[in-house]
Amino acid sequence: MILALLVPMACLGAAQQSMTTIPAWRKASQVAILPITGPIDQVTATSIKRRLQEAVDDGAEAIVFEIDTPGGELMATLEICRLIKYDAPANTVAWIHPFAFSAGTIIALACREIVVSPDATFGDSAPVSPLGPIPEAERAKLESPILTEVIDSARRRHYDEQIVQAFVSVGVELWLLKNTETGEIIFVDANEYQRIYGTAPPEEMVDVSSPSLGEAPVLSPFFEAIATPGEDPGVDSIATEQLLPSSRKRLGPESAAAWELVGQVVADDRLLTLKPGDALNYGLAAGIVADRQALETFLGASSIRVYNQTWSESLVQLLVSWPARIILVVIFLVCLFVEMIFPGTGLFAAGSIFSLALLIGAPALAGMAEWWDLLAVLMGIALVAVEILLVPGTLIAGITGAILLMIGIIGTFISGDMTDQEMQNGIVQGILVILVGSFVSVLIIWLISRTIDRGRFARGIILKTELNEGRFDVAPVEPTGNAIMVGTTGIAETSLRPSGRVRFDDELFDAVSLGRWIEAGSEVRVVGTGLVLEVEATDS
Numbered sequence: 402m403i404l405a406l407l408v409p410m411a412c413l414g415a416a417q418q419s420m421t422t423i424p425a426w427r428k429a430s431q432v433a434i435l436p437i438t439g440p441i442d443q444v445t446a447t448s449i450k451r452r453l454q455e456a457v458d459d460g461a462e463a464i465v466f467e468i469d470t471p472g473g474e475l476m477a478t479l480e481i482c483r484l485i486k487y488d489a490p491a492n493t494v495a496w497i498h499p500f501a502f503s504a505g506t507i508i509a510l511a512c513r514e515i516v517v518s519p520d521a522t523f524g525d526s527a528p529v530s531p532l533g534p535i536p537e538a539e540r541a542k543l544e545s546p547i548l549t550e551v552i553d554s555a556r557r558r559h560y561d562e563q564i565v566q567a568f569v570s571v572g573v574e575l576w577l578l579k580n581t582e583t584g585e586i587i588f589v590d591a592n593e594y595q596r597i598y599g600t601a602p603p604e605e606m607v608d609v610s611s612p613s614l615g616e617a618p619v620l621s622p623f624f625e626a627i628a629t630p631g632e633d634p635g636v637d638s639i640a641t642e643q644l645l646p647s648s649r650k651r652l653g654p655e656s657a658a659a660w661e662l663v664g665q666v667v668a669d670d671r672l673l674t675l676k677p678g679d680a681l682n683y684g685l686a687a688g689i690v691a692d693r694q695a696l697e698t699f700l701g702a703s704s705i706r707v708y709n710q711t712w713s714e715s716l717v718q719l720l721v722s723w724p725a726r727i728i729l730v731v732i733f734l735v736c737l738f739v740e741m742i743f744p745g746t747g748l749f750a751a752g753s754i755f756s757l758a759l760l761i762g763a764p765a766l767a768g769m770a771e772w773w774d775l776l777a778v779l780m781g782i783a784l785v786a787v788e789i790l791l792v793p794g795t796l797i798a799g800i801t802g803a804i805l806l807m808i809g810i811i812g813t814f815i816s817g818d819m820t821d822q823e824m825q826n827g828i829v830q831g832i833l834v835i836l837v838g839s840f841v842s843v844l845i846i847w848l849i850s851r852t853i854d855r856g857r858f859a860r861g862i863i864l865k866t867e868l869n870e871g872r873f874d875v876a877p878v879e880p881t882g883n884a885i886m887v888g889t890t891g892i893a894e895t896s897l898r899p900s901g902r903v904r905f906d907d908e909l910f911d912a913v914s915l916g917r918w919i920e921a922g923s924e925v926r927v928v929g930t931g932l933v934l935e936v937e938a939t940d941s
Contacts, residue, residue: 485508551568
């Protein structure tokens with residue numbers, strides 16, 4: 402009987418002890434999880450803004466960003482960091498599950514706490530370019546806003562400033578020191594190490610994760626003075642601290658006896674990348690969280706709700722990716738070609754218009770298209786239409802329209818809030834998408850012309866207007882194979898505006914007018930042969 406009473410009391414005591422181990426500033430009854438997966442772009446930032454507001458409106462007391470990303474766009478990353486620091490509740494947690502490289506690490510540092518899955522890896526946040534190595538001056542320009550962001554996060558979240566910079570810049574070489582009396586840990590560079598000990602630091606990398614420095618490393622008092630774990634400093638204090646030349650007083654020879662070397666953290670030829678043990682030892686991670694149940698325990702939550710991207714956001718994100726855009730360019734060009742060669746049902750014209758609408762509309766929905774992009778596309782379409790319908794053969798309107806169309810499409814790869822490097826990368830990516838899409842389109846058109854019998858193809862998809870006692874009937878075009886030579890004359894069976902049908906003796910052929918429109922019944926002369934006959938009016 403006594404044992405039966407003791408067991409529930411013991412369980413109750415354990416539960417109460419577990420509850421008391423959760424700091425009041427961390428504990429949250431209602432928790433919202435916002436997954437961040439895949440490459441980070443403007444669609445991600447827009448989605449995070451929507452989901453964050455929805456979670457706040459639902460009464461979430463803590464926001465957990467479940468991060469699994471290889472990185473992404475700089476401006477989108479900075480926008481997400483701004484949302485976390487200024488628009489989210491104070492209790493924000495980054496759950497690295499399992500990877501957070503580049504932009505993912507920058508976002509994680511912006512949160513008040515970081516937890517990691519047992520197999521997590523994060524770091525390596527230097528800017529990269531698809532164009533190859535970045536020149537030193539341009540790299541410094543790109544690193545500046547990233548370093549400002551991570552240093553701001555370090556001062557808010559009481560991390561060591563030097564270690565967060567090692568995520569971003571190659572050449573940041575750090576060693577870990579531990580105070581023999583207080584257990585405080587700090588990170589020093591080669592110059593400070595030599596000032597303290599009078600000798601150059603050891604060059605070999607050593608394992609600083611084992612033995613462990615302890616579950617709760619003691620951080621520099623400077624960082625504790627800026628922000629306690631449960632509070633964010635005011636905006637003014639952050640701005641003031643960023644004006645200081647150093648985040649802490651540099652150590653000198655008088656400190657040699659009080660500090661012992663633990664090991665080298667990062668060499669000057671690599672970027673800092675951490676596993677869970679390192680993250681805990683360096684004071685960057687607050688714990689290891691394997692699953693959502695463990696997350697619930699970590700926060701002392703009674704309910705957890707996941708706020709995922711909507712299907713429409715995921716669709717837009719897919720449509721603005723470069724593989725999808727290449728496919729849309731191919732569909733646009735191939736459908737446009739087929740419709741011009743085999744006019745009739747309008748099916749391919751609809752396909753061409755639909756693909757172009759997706760090419761422009763998806764970036765516009767993602768906030769990546771400017772007004773001038775849409776204007777250039779509309780003007781380009783108008784000029785191409787003028788070339789085809791009003792002044793065929795002049796080429797001036799058609800070429801100008803095609804150029805404007807390409808400029809408008811390329812413009813959707815850039816936006817006004819990009820950095821210079823991101824804008825350059827966007828322009829190059831847009832040009833490559835147009836070139837690759839055009840090359841694939843030409844290849845497909847060539848295959849169509851080589852492998853599909855034109856008469857059979859036309860018979861399957863085109864309604865031929867055969868005038869028969871005032872009725873329009875469906876009639877196949879059955880060429881007999883007689884050669885039509887340049888100079889042969891015939892009669893326009895239908896109007897050529899600019900495509901239509903021409904009768905030579907008793908046979909019908911598809912043809913296109915190279916000059917003005919030709920009305921039905923007019924006499925025409927063949928001026929070119931190939932995939933489609935090219936004709937002109939004999940009276941021109």
